[in-house]
Amino acid sequence: MTIENYTASVLQYIPVFYIIWSDDLLSASEINVAENAISNDSSLSSEDKKLLKSWLNVKNPPKNSVFKTWKQLIINSGVKLVEHETYPLTAFSEKVATHYHGEIPFNECIKNIEINLGIQPNHYNHLFDVHIDVDKKSSQYSAKEIDIILKGKHADTINTFRATLNDPIFSWQVRRNKEEFRNHVLKQVEFLAEKGYGAMAYSKEYGGTNNMEGYAHIFENMIWADGSLTIKFGVQFGLFGGSIQKLGTKNHHEKYLTKTGKADLLGCFAMTETGHGSNVRGIKTTATYNKDTETIVIHTPGKNDNKEYIGNAIHSKMASVFAQLIVNGKNEGVHAILVPLRNKDHELLPGITVEDNGYKLGLNGVDNGKIWFNQVEVPKENLLNKYGTILANGDYFSEIKNPNKRFFTMLGTLVGGRICVARAGLGGAKFALTVAIKHALKRRQFNDSVKVQEDLLMDYPSHQLRLTPLVANAYVYHITLDKMMALYCDESQPDKRKIETQVAGLKSIITWYANDTIQECREACGGKGYLLENRIADLKGDVDIFTTFEGDNNVLLQLAAKGVLSDFKAEFNSAGFSTVLKLLSSQLSDKLSTINPLYTNKTDKDHLYNPKFHIHALEHRTHRLTYTLAMRIRGYIKKGIPSYQAFLKVQTHLMTLGKAYSAELAYKSFLEHTETITDANHKELFEKIGTLHALQEIRKDASWYLEQGYIGGTKSKAIRQRVERLCTELRPHLNTLIDGFGIPEHLLTAPIAN
Amino acid sequence: MTIENYTASVLQYIPVFYIIWSDDLLSASEINVAENAISNDSSLSSEDKKLLKSWLNVKNPPKNSVFKTWKQLIINSGVKLVEHETYPLTAFSEKVATHYHGEIPFNECIKNIEINLGIQPNHYNHLFDVHIDVDKKSSQYSAKEIDIILKGKHADTINTFRATLNDPIFSWQVRRNKEEFRNHVLKQVEFLAEKGYGAMAYSKEYGGTNNMEGYAHIFENMIWADGSLTIKFGVQFGLFGGSIQKLGTKNHHEKYLTKTGKADLLGCFAMTETGHGSNVRGIKTTATYNKDTETIVIHTPGKNDNKEYIGNAIHSKMASVFAQLIVNGKNEGVHAILVPLRNKDHELLPGITVEDNGYKLGLNGVDNGKIWFNQVEVPKENLLNKYGTILANGDYFSEIKNPNKRFFTMLGTLVGGRICVARAGLGGAKFALTVAIKHALKRRQFNDSVKVQEDLLMDYPSHQLRLTPLVANAYVYHITLDKMMALYCDESQPDKRKIETQVAGLKSIITWYANDTIQECREACGGKGYLLENRIADLKGDVDIFTTFEGDNNVLLQLAAKGVLSDFKAEFNSAGFSTVLKLLSSQLSDKLSTINPLYTNKTDKDHLYNPKFHIHALEHRTHRLTYTLAMRIRGYIKKGIPSYQAFLKVQTHLMTLGKAYSAELAYKSFLEHTETITDANHKELFEKIGTLHALQEIRKDASWYLEQGYIGGTKSKAIRQRVERLCTELRPHLNTLIDGFGIPEHLLTAPIAN
Known part of the structure; x- marks a missing residue:
């Protein structure tokens, strides 16, 4: 078969097919996408359709000779792939066909394949001669728009605060001597107090705006200036001031609160x-x-x-x-x-x-x-x-x-502090990710012998895999912490026991996430990440202790798990045997859903990307862990083992449950919020972020899911591949995603990020 | 049935049975141990034996009423469990029986159960009234003996060096100003040079002893004094001096090497x-x-x-x-x-x-x-x-x-340096573990309302699980690095390509291990771990960069994997398509062993503790990953994708293989060495350490093994439980195990470790 045998319409599909078959990931649902597009393409004759569909048989793929013909056809056209076009593959296909057959219209059906299969130029640009316009970045999504979504109703507060941090007093520099450093930080705290930020969460009579939710956002933004500032600020206004505000009465408030908020009383x-x-x-x-x-x-x-x-x-x-x-x-x-x-x-x-x-x-x-x-x-x-x-x-x-x-x-007064600590950790993670990704979008390393330029670090699959899920997590945790703070501040819910327990678990998983992320970013930047000037090193040292203070993570996870065990009705520490058994009873009567065997090996994209699957998987894990935990404890207690010792015996199980529950809570909070995004374009982006987060979460615990028979080996592999694929799909938008964090230029002082 | 109905011989078994049934982990092999002991116990009548065996039926366990009778019987005896006795359970049983029936002899058969089931007091001391002698520690193993095993033939060199580090110039203190700190480290380097340590790896003509292996040990010990010292020492004598020694010729040696070794030429x-x-x-x-x-x-x-x-x-x-x-x-x-x-x-x-x-x-x-x-x-x-x-x-x-x-x-001249970097990382991990475990053996936190003392941190299952496998890894990596350095220095093996590649992989996994360990220890010490005075914080900052320098870990892992792919025959970077295919050919012809379905759910202790199982599992992983990797690359190359791009597409797969191969290599090296230990007692300890390391390694990658169907869900759970159990079994020996690292008192300056 020679090139001329292909009709213009068929020719348009050749680059698509060439790419599809260059990649081994072709799954049933992907073939489906291509088949549907071909069926719906009115520009194709029925013979064209038959021919194209004959190339979609996984069991009988196109012969190597055909494949080579396609390659030659593309090369001979002399057409260059333009990476920054909106639909680069469709545009490329159009130009190749035009080269051989004269101008033809833009094909919407091919565009559908390109979108639905998530084929991004970095999947296939090695196959073609590529025109790279380095300045041009994907403009499909807007960083500004994302920032607005993340700021929510606190936009004004946050914007003003970010501008406040542009004062020279916040300019970052190496401070090695602790006395000098502490004195400088004290000045920064006093500066912010003077601007009214110290009293922000207090009521108006004491100089505040009763804005605890805004305070949490401020807290996250503050770590972009400095970690010590953030913590000293939190101690003065959140812990010391907070104890007066929440544990004291009117006399204390009048005597001390205004002075505290102004940092006149330290x-x-x-x-x-x-x-x-x-x-x-x-x-x-x-x-x-x-x-x-x-x-x-x-x-x-x-x-x-x-x-x-x-x-x-x-x-x-x-x-x-x-x-x-x-x-x-x-x-x-x-x-x-x-x-x-x-x-x-x-x-x-x-x-x-x-x-x-x-x-x-x-x-x-x-x-x-x-x-x-x-x-x-x-x-x-x-x-x-x-x-x-x-x-x-x-x-x-x-x-x-x-x-x-x-x-x-x-x-309970500590709970606000715990949310703020998690927020500060999250802010640290966002900063480190921004530095590492901006660096990886500039830094080149290695190449093949042909190309002039070395490859961008960010184009390495391993680099995408190590950083992209961490970006997705940052989005999920941001939304989650927002929601928790709103609930905590909601006066209509006087009993905060449940929120306290939920926050305990979230603080654990989010501060651990922050540490892991900062470490990953340090390593991703190589030796450059080790220099203080690039800011990741300080974040590493500062955020590290977040896993310990305001409640050690391991202890908090057990607290969270005990909350789940008792349906958030009581805490176990002092409960006797019979109370424990009573509290467990509802868990033990819970019937576990059986799993449909068909479901355990369902691997199509629609299923794996479906939030219903993610929620089912996360809920199932929590339920199952709760049930087995309750069973074990009951067994011990029936044998006369004191409840304290029984809980000691199941300590690792408790912690696993605490993590599982927190993960479920985070993802659900994110999903719920995504539903409220009005702009369809960015809503879709958030959905993709959620999918990556959820699949990675399931992936991380794949051994448990496999042990339980919840997923089979094939599905587990498919999830792993989907995670890698999603990272690649998000590659063109990474810069937008980190800019969406809204870290102002005056704070992003790392030389490698500029 | 009343208490008096039990014979003295049966009575002796009651505490054992009480413990066994308090724990849900009773497995087939454990019942077997008890059954054999009973069968072999000549003090038991056949009726006694029948009665005792009737209580060993998992499907029909002793009734709760029987269980409660046992408990009452034990309580009424008034006997206290003495934790620090050599065989506390057997001694306890003897005393309980003596209380009711007058003096009876020590029962060897019960002792066998105690040993073979690995029942440690911390499994069951909550069940009894306990006499705790806090000063007394298990003396089953000797830290001194372990230190001798680890030092091997370099004992004299190491002992002298450790004593050298007792000079006041090495006394640790906080040094914040970089100029002062650098100048002090320079003095330390000059001090060591003067003592002949700088030239150690050079030949005699240039002031050395040609002792590269000893040099590596020194290097590991040096980080106990300070990380900066270690690295500056390595730069001066290992990298700068090493380049003259290994890349230069006689003229260079004569002109520069002696001066370099003495630090007269920096x-x-x-x-x-x-x-x-x-x-x-x-x-x-x-x-x-x-x-x-x-x-x-x-x-x-x-x-x-x-x-x-x-x-x-x-x-x-x-x-x-x-x-x-x-x-x-x-x-x-x-x-x-x-x-x-x-x-x-x-x-x-x-x-x-x-x-x-x-x-x-x-x-x-x-x-x-x-x-x-x-x-x-x-x-x-x-x-x-x-x-x-x-x-x-x-x-x-x-x-x-x-x-x-x-x-x-x-x-290739870098290879020695890579081993040394891994050794220094290992030294850092050992130091952090020593501090964290000594702290956890003193620090108490929480208790039930009954006990006067709070529990030791080290008695928390979660604490055992987070630290004990890391101790086991330290042993395995110590032996592995020793072996690699010996091979590297072996003049009879002129082609060092294979060792270079192996070292690349080992440096990666060991420096990552070091970082993870130091982090875990920091968190395990809570806020105390965050203070510089407790030394973990400095180690964290110092060792961090080891994952990057002397070769970035991600790059090195790919190097290792390419070595495995080519049977260590060549490197791929510049190879064309046909060369790559040729190099892959032997991997592709490799037949994978099929797995016996019986094997995938074999969960008895004998099997899980058998090194043959561990090796099979680790080898299988390497083989399988190699085979599938070769298949994927061949597929890409056949489609005309340049080999450079093909390798990029399989980057994460390469890294997985690099890690898997390195893990296999480390465990095999350790096993090989364990065989040479002459003292049966400590040999057994090393075997147990190896088992914990191997099971934890399989556990960490359980999702892969489950995906592949290599292990079933039941086996995966059994491995997890065995890891937890082994941690508990090693609990009484943890202090000995860390003392076995041989960190001298004058270097172990952390206040929380003293």
Whole structure:
């Protein structure tokens, strides 16, 4: 068969077929796409159609000789592939056909194949002579539009804040000496306080705008300037100020909140002790009420009972101290008391010892320290007494009678902080991804002997695979954290127990994600990523501890899992055997859906890209893990093993469940939000991002799904291939996707990103 | 049935049965162990045996009422479990029986159950009233003995070196200012040079002992003092000195090598360029021979063609510069030329520009810099001319005619460095593990309401699971690197191509392992791990870049995979289509073994602990990945896709193969060595370590094995449970295992480890 035998209409399809058969991934649904296009193409005669369809038989693919004829035909046409055209393959096909047969119209059916198969120039540009216009980038999606979607209703707040960060005080530089660094960060905090950002989450009477949701966004953007700034800001206004706002009453608010928001009163949040990190209920510091003097005496009983790792400890005038409150000789549990630390000349008050924690892996602009109290007396008014107070008669009183519930209500104040920590981690990940991807879109390495230019790093499949899913995750987690903060702030939902538990799990998976991402970006930038000037190194050091503070991730995951186990109705720590069994009962009665065997090896694109499949897979994992966990615990308890020990035995199972539930929650939140996007073009992009995220999530846990028989080997492979394919499909839009994060130029100071 | 109905002999078994049935993991092989013990116990009557065996039926387990009787019987005896006894369960059983029936002898058969089922007190101590003697540790194995095994024939060298590191010059402290830090590290390097360690790997004529293997051990131990010291030491003596030793000839050796070994001549290794990191062959610096003046002119042609990230650049007097050698207008490929950088007063020589790389994530005691050459003239004698020289008549001459082979022969000099980098990473991992585990053996957190003490971190299953496999890996990689260095130094094997390729893969997996381990240890220590004083933070920053330098891990993995593909016969980069196909042919003719279906769900302990299973699994993975990779590449090439592009398309597959092969190689090396251990007790320990390593390796890639149908879901779960179980079994020996690394007290300065 010679070239001239092909009609113009058939000829147009040759480049498409050439590409399809160059790739081994041709699946049933893809053939389907091509077949439908051919059937619907009115420019084709029935003979043309028959011929084209004969080339679509997987079991009997075109012979190598035919394949070579196609190649020759394309080469002889002398047509160049223009990478930046909107539909490069369709345009290329049109030009090849035109070369041989004179002008023919743009073929919508071929365009449909190009779109539906997700064929991107980087799939096939090695097959053709390519015209590359390096300046031109895909304009299918708009970074500005994406940024608007991500900012949501907080656009004004965020825009103003980003502009604020353009002040020279925020210009990034290497600061090695901790004292200088801390003093500079303090100035930055004061600068932001002056602009009103410190009080933002407080009510209007105290200088704020009651805007906790906006505050979380600010927090994420702040880490683009510096991690130490972000954390010191959070300690001062979120933790110290937050404890006054949420655990204190009107007197405290009036006396301290305005000053705190303006950074006129610097404070710290003294909860953690050297001997007790995660187990807050076990802290040893005592706050003993003295009826005679109407004072509370704060005391550190033992060597390891000092407050540890307290941010702002060196700069603070006051501390919000968590201690066992003892009234009339009875321990009423952990309460927070405001304790002055220093006088106006910044000298320590009697009985107070503070020691610098010294240099850390990161966050050296935050002044962490240890604090000891030696019989320090404060007026009883200093008790933050919203949930428990000392009456005029010297008795203790709380409206929450259950000490356990009281404790967890107070701890609930940490939840906002946990969302913010996750947000800051996410901001760090976005920054690192932006640097790494912008670098990879410029940096060339290796080539074949023919091409003049070496290949862009970003065109390596391994590079696409290591970075693209991380970009997708950033989008999913952004939307998720937005939603959680909105729920947390929703006054119509007074019982926040469920949200607290959900946030515990999300904080874990998102801060781990942030660390992994920053590490991947460091390595992806090679030695350049190791230089401080390129900013990834600092992020690595700063974000690292996010997995530990505001609740150790491993502990939080167990908390989340226990929430799932009890349908978010109670927490297990102190529950006896019978309570545990009662809480488990609904899980044990849950029937697991059986899986249709046809489903376990369904590998077509429509199925794998369908959110229904993703949700089913993620829900099934949570259900199954919950059920088996409940079974195991019941088994142990029936044998008389104390519930505490039973939970210890299933610890790794608990953590797996915590992760699984959080992943499900994140994806569902993202899907829900995607539904609300009005612009069809970007909605489709978000759907693709969601698909990549979900498939990668299933892929990461493929061993579990395979073990359970939920997916078969073929499906598992298909998912892996789809993940790789989606990364390649998103390759032309990567620059848009990272620009969509909205990191302003004045903050993106990494030389390799410019 | 009342308590008195049990005979003394039966009574002895009650605690064992109580424990066995408290745990759901009872498998066929475990029942077997108990059954055999009962059958062999001559103290039991046949009725006793019948009764005991009736309690071993998994399908009909003892009723809850029986179970409760047992519990009551144990409680009423008032006997305490003594955790630190050699056979705590057997001793406990004996005491319980004695309580009811008077003194009875120690039962060897119960001891056998205790040992063979690997029942450790932390499995069951929650069931009983426990007497804890915190000072006492398991003495079953000896840390000293393990250290001797790991040091092998280099014990004297290592011991002397460890003592040398006790000099105050090596005392660790925070050094934030890079100039001060660098100057101090320089002094340390000079101190070691003076003691003869710099020249160690050189021959005797130049002050050395020709002891490259010992050098590698030294290198690993050195990072316990400081990472910057280790790297600067390696740059000076290994890279700069090594280039003179291995690429130079007698003249160079005589003129420079002794001075280099003594650190009287400081030098750097100028290979990498800003524009060319991994692709050394593409470097742009030129070295043009001028026949008239008999000089070589070194020149940096373009803006990005400067030498980049060159260690020792600020302190050096001379550089070993890699450049394109041009003789008579012909490019003869990359060669190394010695170029003086500074005069005696440490002023830069004309034409040379050096710029400080500035602060980095870690290794700030190493003076990295950029170097530019502007028409710098050096005598032609400065060409390191072992593999290519300029003759008296001005012509170029090399015994290796193939420029490709010549290039790779020269690059082979990097291999020793790669082993050393992996060793230093391993040393970092060992240090971090030692700190984290010693911390976890002291630190308590949470408890139930009954116990006075909180639980040790190390007794949490999740903590055991996160750290123990990493300890096992350290052992395996230690032995592997020893073996590779011995092969590399073996003069009887002149063609080092295979070893080079193997080392490429091992360097990748081991430096990644090191980073993951240090990160895990940081998190396992919580906030304490974040403080510089506890040393993990510095290791994190220092070891991070090991994944990038001396060859980026991703590039090296592809190199390793290409080696496997070609049976280590050639490298693919420049090979044409037909060569590639020829090289693949042996892989394609390879028949894959079929898997016996019985095998895919074999889950008994004997099978899962059998090294034959591990080797089969690891070999199968390598073979299968090689075969499918060869198939894919052949497919692409047959379609006319250039081999360079074909390899790009299978990049992620290549990397997977590179990792799989390296894992197989490491485990086999370890097994081989374990066979040579003469002491049966420690040999058994090493076997257990190997088993944990291998099962964890299979576990990590379970999705692949499941996809392939190599293991079934049941087996996959059994492997997971075995990994958890092995971690628990090794729990009492963890302290011994980390002490076995031999980190001297004077280097283990982390406060939390003491």
